[in-house]
Amino acid sequence: MVKSSFKKASKKHPERIEISVELTPDYQKDYEIIPFHKDEAANQAEIADFMAKYITKPFNYLENMVGVELNFNKIFYEPEKLREVADILAEIDALDGELKELEAGLVL
Secondary structure (H helix, E strand, O other): OEEEEEEOOOOOOOOEEEEEEOOOOOOOOOOOOOOOOOOHHHHHHHHHHHHHHHOOOOOOOOOOOOOOOOOHHHHOOOOOOOOOHHHHHHHHHHHHHHHHHHHHHOOO
16 A cells, blocks of 8 residues: 655655555455365365465465355256258248249239
8 A cells, every 4th residue: 555645844844745655465355166065174175275276376265155156057958959950941941932922922
């Protein structure tokens, strides 16, 4: 943190701007996605292993919140059922025939 203050002239010093710098640790709230284990000891061991392997900067645990991410697209995914190519081509031919009939009905 950098602070500055304007000091008025005195008998000993002229007017001036004093700047002071204070170094403080910068803790940013961050999160990591770590595999979850139902066993508390195994879960804590997994978290410690992950932090030792991937986190190189000094850190503190600001909030000891443990959450579980549920990705519903992965859990409940049902692939969309696609129509057969032959059915799509037949529908296109039918629409093309209807367009030709409408064009024939137009008198320009």
